[in-house]
Amino acid sequence: MAGDWEALQLRDACLKIGSGATPRGGKEAYKGGATSLIRSQNIYNEGFHRDGLVYIDEDQSAELRNVEVKPNDVLLNITGDSVARCCQVAADVLPARVNQHVAIIRPRPDSLDARFLRYVLVSHEYQQRLLALASAGATRPALTKTMIEELDIPSPPLAEQKAIAAVLGALDDKIELNRRINATLEAMARALFQSWFVDFDPVRANMDRRGQKKSETGRVKSEIGPASDISNFKFQSSFFLPPATAALFPSLFQESAAGHIPFGWEVKTLADLASLITKGTTPTQDDITTATDTDVKINYVRVNSIDEDGSILPEKLTTIPESVHAGVLKRSILKADDVLYTIAGTIGRIALAEDWILPANTNQAVAIIRREPAIPPGFLILTMRHEAFREELHHNIVHAVQANLSLGMLSKARIVVPPETILKKLFAPIDEILRKISANRTQSRTLATLRDTLLPKLLSGELNVKQLGLTE
Numbered sequence: 145m146a147g148d149w150e151a152l153q154l155r156d157a158c159l160k161i162g163s164g165a166t167p168r169g170g171k172e173a174y175k176g177g178a179t180s181l182i183r184s185q186n187i188y189n190e191g192f193h194r195d196g197l198v199y200i201d202e203d204q205s206a207e208l209r210n211v212e213v214k215p216n217d218v219l220l221n222i223t224g225d226s227v228a229r230c231c232q233v234a235a236d237v238l239p240a241r242v243n244q245h246v247a248i249i250r251p252r253p254d255s256l257d258a259r260f261l262r263y264v265l266v267s268h269e270y271q272q273r274l275l276a277l278a279s280a281g282a283t284r285p286a287l288t289k290t291m292i293e294e295l296d297i298p299s300p301p302l303a304e305q306k307a308i309a310a311v312l313g314a315l316d317d318k319i320e321l322n323r324r325i326n327a328t329l330e331a332m333a334r335a336l337f338q339s340w341f342v343d344f345d346p347v348r349a350n351m352d353r354r355g356q357k358k359s360e361t362g363r364v365k366s367e368i369g370p371a372s373d374i375s376n377f378k379f380q381s382s383f384f385l386p387p388a389t390a391a392l393f394p395s396l397f398q399e400s401a402a403g404h405i406p407f408g409w410e411v412k413t414l415a416d417l418a419s420l421i422t423k424g425t426t427p428t429q430d431d432i433t434t435a436t437d438t439d440v441k442i443n444y445v446r447v448n449s450i451d452e453d454g455s456i457l458p459e460k461l462t463t464i465p466e467s468v469h470a471g472v473l474k475r476s477i478l479k480a481d482d483v484l485y486t487i488a489g490t491i492g493r494i495a496l497a498e499d500w501i502l503p504a505n506t507n508q509a510v511a512i513i514r515r516e517p518a519i520p521p522g523f524l525i526l527t528m529r530h531e532a533f534r535e536e537l538h539h540n541i542v543h544a545v546q547a548n549l550s551l552g553m554l555s556k557a558r559i560v561v562p563p564e565t566i567l568k569k570l571f572a573p574i575d576e577i578l579r580k581i582s583a584n585r586t587q588s589r590t591l592a593t594l595r596d597t598l599l600p601k602l603l604s605g606e607l608n609v610k611q612l613g614l615t616e
Contacts, residue, residue, distance in 0.1 A: 149300045149605055152255075153295035157431075160250040161291060164211035164242030167204040177201035180240035182213065182233065184221045187246060189266040190592075191320065192233045195452070205241065210251055211248065213240040216258040218249040220274075221264065222287040228274035230265040232258065247292060257302060259309035264297055267599050298603060307609040308602045315595040322584040330453065333577045337526040340393075340570070341560070346385055347406045350395035355514055389573060392566050402560055409562050415555040417524065420514035423487065423551060424476035424506030427468045440466040443504035445478070447486045450493040450510075454525065455585055456501055458592075476512065478504045481521045483513040485528060488548040491541060492534055494525050499581065500589070511554060518564040521570045522578040527559050 155161065159344045167173045167181075174181065185196050200208070213233060222231040223245045233240065242248055251258050264270055273295070278285040300308070301334070339345040349454075368400060394407040402411045415421060424445075441463035449460040471479065475517050482497040488509035499505065527533055536557055541549050562570055601607035 150299050151296045152299045153293065154249070154297055156264060156294045157256040157297065157299070158293075160248055161245050161292050163247045165208055165385060166243045167200055167207060173204070174198045175201040175204060177205065178239065180237050182219065182237070182240050182242045182246060184224060184226045184229070184243075184245040187219055187226070187229050187231050189223050189229050189231065189271070190199075191316070191517075192231050192237065194237075197237075200241065205239065208241040208258055211241050213238060213248060216250075216252065216253075218251070218258055218262050219263065220249055220292065220293075221245060222278075224285060227278045227285040227287060228265075228271055230262060232262055245513045247287070247289070249292065249373055254341070255302065256297070256299070257305040257309055259313055260305035260325065261297065263309060263312050264603060269600065269603075270295075298605075300605070304608070311602065311609055312595055312599060315591045315598075319588045319591050319595075322588045326581050326584050329577050329581050333522075333526065333574050333581070334529075336574050336577075337530070340385070340574075341523075341527070341562075342530065342532065343524070344393075344397070344404075344406050346390050346393035347395065347397065348391055349385075350390065351358040353395075365399060386573065389570060400560075403460055405560050405563070409560055411558055412561050413555060414513065414528075414557045414559060416562065417519045417559065418513050418515055418555075421511065421551055421555050422475060423508050423511045425473050426507045427464060427472055429484075433443045442466050442469040443501050445484065445497075445501070445504055445506045445510055446464055447489050447493065447507075447509045450484060450486060450495045452493065454495050454529070455495075456495050456498075458589060461501070461504075464505060464537050466503075469503060473505045476505045476507075478502060478506065478512065481515070483515065483521055483524050485511045485513060485554065487511045487551070487554065491547055491549050492537075494529055496525060496582075500586070509548075511551060518567060519573070520568055522575050523567065523571050526574070528557075533557060533559070534609060 146606065164182075164221070179202075181198050181200050183196070183198070186193050215235060215238065216232065219231055219233065219242060221227050249261065251261055265274070274287060275285070277291045278287045299305075325600055389430070394409075396407045397400050397404040398407045398409075400409075400411050405411065444462045444464045445456065446460075446462065449462075452459050464473065478497040480497060480499055480502060484495045484497060484506060486493040486509060513524065515521055537549060541547050561567065568575075598607065602609070
């Protein structure tokens with residue numbers, strides 16, 4: 145803490161510190177409505193997660209009016225494994241209430257900036273303090289109201305608090321913007337993939353154009369099925385399909401084991417498209433303890449390292465010694481563009497092994513699919529992420545102590561594939577979108593690293609915003 149900064153207890157700078165409540169009847173009573181009910185699973189240090197957000201009706205909202213979330217409130221998880229996680233919510237989440245596992249901290253705007261407080265609480269120093277408090281003398285981690293009220297907080301002048309929060313917030317805002325842009329790009333990539341490689345709209349469009357030309361010359365002939373199959377079809381994807389790419393799609397269908405597919409395309413298995421399908425290994429404790437202190441640390445990818453959106457989370461990566469990586473785990477050494485697919489526990493999360501995580505290994509819950517050179521990695525990822533692929537595999541999942549999918553079943557999964565000679569050309573427009581997504585993720589990781597480097601220095605006073613050249 146800077147020498148000229150005073151510390152104050154949180155109770156002295158807040159209008160409200162208190163936990164929420166759950167509507168009578170518990171989670172089974174959520175009736176839906178216009179009011180969000182925020183739970184601990186929505187709160188993460190990097191920001192608010194909307195997944196799993198539930199809603200309550202007007203009566204339930206009125207019943208919980210004493211735990212209303214207001215703009216700029218800081219929310220802190222106070223029980224369980226997620227204890228100490230902290231964030232603020234966007235205005236579009238409001239109106240909202242919180243349940244009993246979440247505390248509302250509402251600073252006095254004339255003495256403590258709310259965004260500054262949030263950055264204090266998510267800093268490494270304060271996360272360690274909160275976790276230590278939560279684990280003291282209880283069977284389940286928990287933070288009490290008194291613990292929160294008595295927490296000492298650095299108190300630079302309010303203008304300095306706002307300036308610090310603005311610098312860190314600008315980085316977080318850009319990371320959030322990248323996330324939203326990527327969500328849009330991912331939706332585009334999936335929609336185009338569905339249209340071109342699942343619904344085969346370009347083939348139908350080519351059939352339609354071919355039929356029109358034949359009609360003009362009096363030589364109309366149906367290539368497949370009744371005309372009504374395509375007469376009402378709206379080719380909404382045609383705007384995105386360059387003419388040169390459209391010309392690579394055939395203008396008729398053929399029968400196959402997977403139904404009608406474009407003429408000249410094939411139904412193959414995942415094994416046909418891969419040079420290797422294997423899984424990682426978990427080192428024993430003996431393997432770890434025999435490593436030397438000078439061993440380089442190697443990234444180790446587990447199921448929870450892979451996010452639902454297909455990104456690998458740096459904060460969820462663990463490490464193993466280099467001697468273990470090159471020794472007992474040598475069969476699970478990742479290469480660039482390997483496709484990772486989770487096969488135990490949470491099944492079906494997919495990610496690409498990009499250069500930034502290498503060298504790396506995986507454990508036995510993550511399958512490694514090393515594609516053949518002619519197969520774009522994005523084509524494999526979008527195929528395996530598609531509902532039809534997942535449905536085929538779902539019937540082969542073994543539900544034991546932990547759900548798991550065998551490599552044999554994974555290898556046999558069917559995929560409809562264009563000829564390898566044109567696959568990359570067909571997939572190129574979608575591949576360009578995927579490259580933009582990857583570039584945005586790379587930028588966000590860089591910004592997050594910069595934020596995490598600046599955070600303790602700014603909060604301690606070791607560095608001030610004037611030194612960064614960001615204020616007049």
